[in-house]
Amino acid sequence: MVETPQALAPYRRIAAQIRTRIERGELRPGDQIPSVREIMRIEGVSTATATRVAAVLRAEGYAESVPGIGTIVTQRRKLTSGPDRLTMLRATGDSMRPGERTEILGADLVPAPGHVADALGIDEGDDVVRRRRAYYDDLGAVALSTSWLPGQLADAAPELLVSRPLPKMTFGLVEERTGRRAVRRRDIVAIRAAPEDVAAALEVDPGTPVLTMTNCYWDQHGEVTEYAEDYLGQGRELSADFDLD
Numbered sequence: 001m002v003e004t005p006q007a008l009a010p011y012r013r014i015a016a017q018i019r020t021r022i023e024r025g026e027l028r029p030g031d032q033i034p035s036v037r038e039i040m041r042i043e044g045v046s047t048a049t050a051t052r053v054a055a056v057l058r059a060e061g062y063a064e065s066v067p068g069i070g071t072i073v074t075q076r077r078k079l080t081s082g083p084d085r086l087t088m089l090r091a092t093g094d095s096m097r098p099g100e101r102t103e104i105l106g107a108d109l110v111p112a113p114g115h116v117a118d119a120l121g122i123d124e125g126d127d128v129v130r131r132r133r134a135y136y137d138d139l140g141a142v143a144l145s146t147s148w149l150p151g152q153l154a155d156a157a158p159e160l161l162v163s164r165p166l167p168k169m170t171f172g173l174v175e176e177r178t179g180r181r182a183v184r185r186r187d188i189v190a191i192r193a194a195p196e197d198v199a200a201a202l203e204v205d206p207g208t209p210v211l212t213m214t215n216c217y218w219d220q221h222g223e224v225t226e227y228a229e230d231y232l233g234q235g236r237e238l239s240a241d242f243d244l245d
Contacts, residue, residue, distance in 0.1 A: 010045050011052035013058075016054070022062050022073055031073045033063055061237075099244045100142065105132040105201070107163045109151055116148045119216055119227035127151030129160045131170065141233040144201040148227045153178070170215070170226055182220040182226070188214045189238065198231045211238060 001018040039050035054071045057063035069194040115126040129149040156177040175181045199206040
């Protein structure tokens with residue numbers, strides 16, 4: 001059984017609420033988190049409980065103590081992966097975190113490389129849509145992302161071949177035009193040498209080992225709709241939370 005916020009210990013419930021505010025951008029790096037006194041007043045808990053809230057946030061990497069100031073939100077170099085962006089899009093209608101921006105590097109129809117053809121279940125050399133984009137935030141390059149989609153999707157959604165951001169991302173556009181909704185994905189994380197063009201976007205030397213994430217998405221009919229590969233910026237955190245029960 002997955003614990004609901006009400007089932008959590010009070011200090012963990014309060015920490016989860018503050019963590020959500022941080023992830024939504026309501027509390028930014030450098031902002032003070034609620035003090036022990038504020039937590040006691042607002043939540044009606046004891047000093048011991050309120051004190052444990054900050055300890056949880058520090059242990060999770062969301063906050064740090066600064067002498068003379070208090071406990072503040074940490075400047076985290078968190079990665080926003082493709083799956084993260086899909087979740088954010090469906091939950092909020094926006095796939096970008098506060099302070100993020102994107103640059104579309106290309107959108108075209110190309111012959112499918114072998115590994116892409118294998119992932120999409122097509123023949124090598126068949127037409128595929130390739131979209132390349134770089135994500136940045138206040139700390140620099142977040143990721144260089146390339147998506148490949150079956151070429152016939154461009155007939156239903158010609159915007160896929162236009163070098164402009166897609167408000168609903170590829171997922172939303174494909175679903176809107178074809179009814180094919182991404183319902184399952186597989187993630188593979190690996191360390192690879194950055195190719196020259198990737199290195200330039202990530203501001204590292206060619207051949208630098210970087211973390212990569214590849215994602216394969218299936219629709220409700222079991223057909224692959226997209227294969228994507230992200231090269232992650234240096235120092236970025238790739239994190240995931242799981243309920244263990």
